Amino acid sequence: MKKTARVCLPVVLLLFWAAQPGAAQSEGKPIATAQVDLSVPESPAFTVLGLTPETVIRPASPREFATAILNGVDRNGNFHSGVALDSAPYLLLAGNQVTIRAYRESLATRLLSRTKVSIATAQGASEADKSTRLAAGVHLTFWDKGDARMDSALTKCFDEVLQFGPPISPTLTDKERELEMAKRQEVLKVKAQACREKSRKANWNRSSWVVGAAPSWISLPGNIRKLKWDGGALWSSLAYGFERVPKLEQSAQLILHARYRNNEQAPDMLAKGTFIRQNSTLAGGRLRVSPSNPDYAFSLEGVLVHTSPANRKADNSYRISLDLERKLTQDLWLAVSVGGESGRKDGNNQAFVLTSFKWGFSRQAELVAPGQ
Amino acid sequence: MPEQILAISREKGVPEMEIVIGQAQYGKYVVYLWDPSGRNPQQVATGVNVDQIPDKFPVGASVDALQQCLLSWEIIISAFESGPGQLYSATVIFTQRGEAVAGGRFDYQGALEGVKYLGGLVRLAVQ
Numbered sequence: 476m477k478k479t480a481r482v483c484l485p486v487v488l489l490l491f492w493a494a495q496p497g498a499a500q501s502e503g504k505p506i507a508t509a510q511v512d513l514s515v516p517e518s519p520a521f522t523v524l525g526l527t528p529e530t531v532i533r534p535a536s537p538r539e540f541a542t543a544i545l546n547g548v549d550r551n552g553n554f555h556s557g558v559a560l561d562s563a564p565y566l567l568l569a570g571n572q573v574t575i576r577a578y579r580e581s582l583a584t585r586l587l588s589r590t591k592v593s594i595a596t597a598q599g600a601s602e603a604d605k606s607t608r609l610a611a612g613v614h615l616t617f618w619d620k621g622d623a624r625m626d627s628a629l630t631k632c633f634d635e636v637l638q639f640g641p642p643i644s645p646t647l648t649d650k651e652r653e654l655e656m657a658k659r660q661e662v663l664k665v666k667a668q669a670c671r672e673k674s675r676k677a678n679w680n681r682s683s684w685v686v687g688a689a690p691s692w693i694s695l696p697g698n699i700r701k702l703k704w705d706g707g708a709l710w711s712s713l714a715y716g717f718e719r720v721p722k723l724e725q726s727a728q729l730i731l732h733a734r735y736r737n738n739e740q741a742p743d744m745l746a747k748g749t750f751i752r753q754n755s756t757l758a759g760g761r762l763r764v765s766p767s768n769p770d771y772a773f774s775l776e777g778v779l780v781h782t783s784p785a786n787r788k789a790d791n792s793y794r795i796s797l798d799l800e801r802k803l804t805q806d807l808w809l810a811v812s813v814g815g816e817s818g819r820k821d822g823n824n825q826a827f828v829l830t831s832f833k834w835g836f837s838r839q840a841e842l843v844a845p846g847q
Numbered sequence: 848m849p850e851q852i853l854a855i856s857r858e859k860g861v862p863e864m865e866i867v868i869g870q871a872q873y874g875k876y877v878v879y880l881w882d883p884s885g886r887n888p889q890q891v892a893t894g895v896n897v898d899q900i901p902d903k904f905p906v907g908a909s910v911d912a913l914q915q916c917l918l919s920w921e922i923i924i925s926a927f928e929s930g931p932g933q934l935y936s937a938t939v940i941f942t943q944r945g946e947a948v949a950g951g952r953f954d955y956q957g958a959l960e961g962v963k964y965l966g967g968l969v970r971l972a973v974q
């Protein structure tokens with residue numbers, strides 16, 4: 476096991492297990508009562524930078540605007556910290572004209588609305604890798620059976636629980652009207668959230684298909700002014716939710732993933748502190764299982780990797796890992812990947828413990844016109 | 848905030864009101880017509896944006912009966928997805944004979960944290 480991993484492991488395990496359900500609060504209620512919420516998306520730009528502990532990327536519906544922060548150790552044992560900004564540009568720019576009726580009736584509207592773009596940057600913090608990396612990504616969701624906007628059960632639940640009270644009198648002052656609406660809003664928030672939790676629990680593992688692409692840039696000395704082209708990546712993930720298969724329908728999801736990465740400057744495992752150019756092709760699968768405790772998610776991942784370094788022989792290897800995600804608070808997840816590699820011709824097969832904090836939050840309020 | 852007056856043309860007949868809820872979010876609405884003193888509410892329309900019924904409807908039966916009446920609307924918007932990063936938008940549009948009524952467009956938009964409860968109020972002045 477690598478030194479970095481050895482150093483990080485106790486800290487990670489401490490954090491993972493110390494954050495017991497009930498110790499933290501999620502919107503005023505103990506975490507243990509919350510449902511599975513892998514609501515921090517795996518940013519497409521993080522994917523190409525290799526900063527997601529999971530290699531097989533999980534399809535997820537985009538948000539209009541989201542930010543994710545990720546700190547962790549990469550597969551070469553180097554610590555990186557990064558930030559990604561994700562947005563769904565169509566909804567951001569033209570969303571005021573996109574009604575739910577148009578979304579449901581038009582495939583083109585759905586495709587445009589689900590298209591996510593992202594930009595991410597990551598900085599290495601170890602002597603072996605001080606590089607600064609930058610990536611832009613685009614992520615198309617062609618098909619998503621778990622799309623909440625298409626969920627008729629969720630719509631029906633909203634119809635039932637979101638009720639108007641008696642008409643708000645026009646004789647009230649503006650302030651009194653605002654207060655009354657705010658009061659009603661808080662009551663309805665709780666009711667609507669219960670509908671969403673039910674929907675999310677039913678749809679967390681539905682089948683879907685995404686395709687992504689991301690160009691990237693790197694500055695080996697870490698100076699952002701010296702960014703150079705670092706190739707790009709194309710990938711696709713196809714998720715199968717075992718629909719109509721008893722037991723598995725509610726508890727498992729199989730994700731198949733393929734990725735091509737070209738012209739990447741990767742740390743040279745044979746000469747520490749130096750980089751080599753390489754192309755790589757990756758194919759793998761990930762089986763996600765929902766345990767009885769909704770604050771955890773488990774995945775078993777297997778990946779075949781074909782690497783073609785410049786001026787060296789191509790290499791084939793495989794990688795198997797067990798991934799655990801632990802919800803710490805709302806939108807803050809700790810991800811740990813424990814596994815090993817085998818089959819590398821250079822003999823540099825490694826066991827690894829990869830960790831990251833995934834923290835998603837929204838800053839979209841700053842984009843809203845003044846006065847709103 | 849001073850009372851908002853919406854000038855309605857007597858010649859163009861009964862105005863129509865349309866409610867458009869964007870960002871592909873769930874929405875429902877209710878509209879009331881009140882007498883000039885702000886009493887005796889009559890429900891003009893109620894609906895949801897997820898059915899096939901157009902969210903456009905006439906306000907009242909006769910334009911003359913609208914003189915100095917108050918018209919209020921309440922809108923509930925709910926995000927389909929959980930978590931942050933959601934937006935909402937709603938637009939209320941008044942038209943007469945298909946033409947926009949001057950000052951008859953009300954836009955609401957912003958960050959959506961689960962549910963947004965909106966409302967608006969105008970006094971109708973028939974001219």
